[in-house]
Amino acid sequence: MSAAVAVPVVLASIALVDAALAGFRAATGRNGLIRKRAYYVVAMRRGLAGGAAVLGCLALVLGAVLATAPDPGTRYTGLTQAGISMLWVIGPFAAVVVASLVGYAVLPRRPATFLILLGLGPLTLIRPWVTVAAGLTAAWTALDLPTAVCTVVAATSVLAVEPWVHRRWYAEPA
Amino acid sequence: MTTAARRVPARGPGLAGYRTRVPILEISDLIIRHDVATGASLPVRRDEVIAALRAAGDRRGARIVAGLPHRDGVLEAAAVDRLLVRTHTELQRLNEELRIAEQLAELLGPLLAAVARGGERPRVVDVGCGIGYAVRWLAAAGVLGDVDLSGVDFNPALVAEATRLADVEGLACRFVRGDAFALPGSATVYISVGVLHHLRGDALGAFFRAQADAGAQAYCHFDIAATRLAPVGAWMFHRARMREPLGRHDGVVSARRAHTDHDLMTAARSAPGLVPLLHRPTHHSNPFCASVRPLLGVRPQEVSALRAALGPAARHLVTDSRPMRRPW
Numbered sequence A: 001m002s003a004a005v006a007v008p009v010v011l012a013s014i015a016l017v018d019a020a021l022a023g024f025r026a027a028t029g030r031n032g033l034i035r036k037r038a039y040y041v042v043a044m045r046r047g048l049a050g051g052a053a054v055l056g057c058l059a060l061v062l063g064a065v066l067a068t069a070p071d072p073g074t075r076y077t078g079l080t081q082a083g084i085s086m087l088w089v090i091g092p093f094a095a096v097v098v099a100s101l102v103g104y105a106v107l108p109r110r111p112a113t114f115l116i117l118l119g120l121g122p123l124t125l126i127r128p129w130v131t132v133a134a135g136l137t138a139a140w141t142a143l144d145l146p147t148a149v150c151t152v153v154a155a156t157s158v159l160a161v162e163p164w165v166h167r168r169w170y171a172e173p174a
Numbered sequence B: 001m002t003t004a005a006r007r008v009p010a011r012g013p014g015l016a017g018y019r020t021r022v023p024i025l026e027i028s029d030l031i032i033r034h035d036v037a038t039g040a041s042l043p044v045r046r047d048e049v050i051a052a053l054r055a056a057g058d059r060r061g062a063r064i065v066a067g068l069p070h071r072d073g074v075l076e077a078a079a080v081d082r083l084l085v086r087t088h089t090e091l092q093r094l095n096e097e098l099r100i101a102e103q104l105a106e107l108l109g110p111l112l113a114a115v116a117r118g119g120e121r122p123r124v125v126d127v128g129c130g131i132g133y134a135v136r137w138l139a140a141a142g143v144l145g146d147v148d149l150s151g152v153d154f155n156p157a158l159v160a161e162a163t164r165l166a167d168v169e170g171l172a173c174r175f176v177r178g179d180a181f182a183l184p185g186s187a188t189v190y191i192s193v194g195v196l197h198h199l200r201g202d203a204l205g206a207f208f209r210a211q212a213d214a215g216a217q218a219y220c221h222f223d224i225a226a227t228r229l230a231p232v233g234a235w236m237f238h239r240a241r242m243r244e245p246l247g248r249h250d251g252v253v254s255a256r257r258a259h260t261d262h263d264l265m266t267a268a269r270s271a272p273g274l275v276p277l278l279h280r281p282t283h284h285s286n287p288f289c290a291s292v293r294p295l296l297g298v299r300p301q302e303v304s305a306l307r308a309a310l311g312p313a314a315r316h317l318v319t320d321s322r323p324m325r326r327p328w
């Protein structure tokens, strides 16, 4: 697969997984029941839907930016390069998050607790900073202003999913 | 009002270093007051709570309380109840992630096997149960077999929420309003999660004595391990997982005023007829894993039965504790 296809596919996949996890986080601490697998599945679907909506809007923006470019081919290459810069920041972070989640699920309880305190908790805290840093890094290396603006908009709009899902469905306790 | 003490820099000329001791306060201890006898909630003046927090050097806590709804300077009881239910629901999410109820069940099973008398249905009572997470989890998991499960808390709003949640899921457990120092009924084993650090001074020993007086065969109390890293971990974890400013504030304060192993053991020894045992004491544990650690108590003649029931995990039981500063 060429970079022109792989980069947007990988970025969109990360964004969708992140959105599902954002839906989960938006619903946490709002339901005191013991059995709430179904509750969380619904929350993750809502996050996913929010993420898909954000990606849809971004696709429209990117489409407009490409359509208005003097040379759409060059701009597409520029956007792909910016996406690669983003992945340099987001990729390692995403890999650590996935590894921590897998570890939490499969490890015995004590090391799993260790993972929460050292891994999952701090990772949640730094996620907005990592996302913004990815957008800014890509903007810094972008070839032109529209590409730079697109990267910053893409990075920050992903951060809107969790507060939106929370406010829309989980503002009040279940 | 329950307090802990910390050293603060003394102000004013000529006062060198740390002299005065001021309390470390949790907001949740200050914004509700109940008549011990009737359980009726008593009015709490917002200014008094703010003054207490300011006097303790806790400006952030004072700001949080200043934002609470009041009528003529008296905190609105219904709003405070809602806030505490919300905060406890967030706290449950933390307990879920740290698998506290699982840890409890792993010890409670062997403890019941060691102390329960044949023919009698064992009774487990969670003291300071909040919205009853531990008891409801045990009831839902059914891991303890045929056991009578109940919870006691002096806050009627939390007891009502615990009851509501148990009813929704059809769980076989009960919740009653009651005071840890005048326990209603009796129990085979008293348990608690995150309650011990609320008890200061003589109240800590009185907590264990009340259970001995109520005829307990054993107890198993989980609380935050007092390490120097605990407040940092608590800050990070509450910041990442809780939304309520009150919960974030009290979470860090809890870690700062957690009792040392030695203080817990000393207080627990004042309860007649029950031998305290620490499981994985703080200085034996990995500092990042010791988020909470349990204190068990059994009758002297049942210590060996408990060790046998715990199997290999019994090697982590310790009967003595050294007076020491917070490790790590």
Ligand SMILES: C[S@@+](CC[C@H](N)C(=O)[O-])C[C@H]1O[C@@H](n2cnc3c(N)ncnc32)[C@H](O)[C@@H]1O
Pocket: B088, B091, B092, B095, B127, B128, B129, B130, B131, B132, B133, B152, B153, B154, B155, B158, B178, B179, B180, B181, B192, B193, B194, B195, B198
């Ligand atoms: C930090 S909360 C822990 C709640 C619950 N055990 C949990 O783990 O979520 C402490 C609880 O202890 C209760 N409590 C404090 N002092 C008490 C007392 N003297 N009698 C009964 N309950 C008490 C409070 O109302 C509060 O619900």
